[in-house]
Amino acid sequence: MSTFKIEGGHQLKGKIQPQGAKNEALQILCAVLLTAEEIQIDNIPDIIDVNKLIALLKKLGVKINKTGKGSYTFKADDVNLGYLESAQFKEDGKGLRGSIMIVGPLLARFGKGYIPKPGGDKIGRRRLDTHFQGFIDLGAKFRYNKEDLFYGVEADQLKGTYMLLDEASVTGTANIVMAAVLAEGTTTIYNAACEPYLQQLCKMLNRMGAKISGVGSNMLIIEGVKSLGGTTHRMLPDMIEIGSWIGLAAMTKSELTITNVSWDDLGQMPSVFRKIGVTIERQGDDIYIPAHIDGYEVQNYIDGSILTVSDAPWPGFTPDLLSIILTVLTQARGEAIVHQKMFESRLFFVDKLIDMGAKIILCDPHRATVIGHDFKSTLKATTMTSPDIRAGVSLLIAALSAKGTSTIHNIEQIDRGYENIDERLRAIGAKIERIEGN
């Protein structure tokens, strides 16, 4: 386990370029399994989860060439399905959440897809029913081995159908779309998730020859085709990373420019930060955040009632930024409720913030009330362990704003989703040191 040592209380300054989007990358990488032709992908983030998926694809027989920083070509013309039956696959497949999305493409192209219960953040129940119900609706046979938590679907030929998803699952929708593009006939997916990650996936699949309409909406109509071809694809900037840098700027009173953010794909994010008082200026495709020398003030609703920040499927506010919003609120002028509707264990990290001196009432596993200090009292440095990616980054932001030296253990959780974070933070003036563990 490696560790960060952070000397907090310093203002940062400069420009930071977001990495390519993690959650998009995990979908796009799985889609290379849908064709025997070459696919070139650019702006792939160099992070643990993505690298694990690339390694898994390699073991599946995909020919992979690194052509530059963040750029790779993939050619799945000789896929080794035997690997799916190996003990090694059971180990590799559970190393991350995104591996679940190899099932749809494998099922569609080769008639079978298997996966052990995938990993990812431990943030509450993360069921896969939506994925497998979708495959069953397309005509697949499903089996689940309870002993070794192993899922499997098989079908000679998938058949298009109408389906109403029980929830707008992000990876579930991606998985079903990747199966449906090669199904016979037309598939309609209603209550589809439509995050920019999915819009990007659908656009790429259409460039490969798929016929998907309704992209960006919650109803996707997919006319199946016989085969797909090669293409090129560039990942959008990671909107969760962008939100993390906005939170960092506010809480450390730093002047930061976040470059090339693809503003039009940020959805609610700028307005949610504005509601908690953070000034965000659009400069071309950059975000400029001035130093919040006088702090930031939470806006109440028009009728004077207390602001609630909650998550919802796109175009709602992403759950992946609520931990950061909550942390930034600890120094706001005013109070707010944070309501994490999707995940039931994601707010438990607030204990660490409370240890640091934050005023937070954890009302229940889903809701916390935060009463901001308005910088009249700074957070105190401490030693903590990162429980999941976003809580980890939130604690890192808290440590950078705190007086004194903090230690964060288990930073592999942060490295799962943030590329070279210590080096990039040092470049804008942060005092952060990585201590490699074993």
Ligand SMILES: CC(=O)N[C@H]1[C@@H](OP(=O)(O)OP(=O)(O)OC[C@H]2O[C@@H](n3ccc(=O)[nH]c3=O)[C@H](O)[C@@H]2O)O[C@H](CO)[C@@H](O)[C@@H]1O
């Ligand atoms: C690899 C990847 O892309 N991971 C993202 C993906 O995970 P993932 O695709 O695993 O998450 P899902 O969209 O399936 O759902 C996440 C959780 O939210 C609940 N749920 C979902 C939809 C809904 O309408 N209502 C509801 O309550 C589900 O029951 C589940 O517990 O989407 C999540 C929700 O945006 C993000 O946090 C993850 O970062």
Ligand SMILES: C=C(OP(=O)(O)O)C(=O)O
């Ligand atoms: C929950 C997340 O990731 P994953 O789904 O990969 O665990 C996240 O990125 O915040």
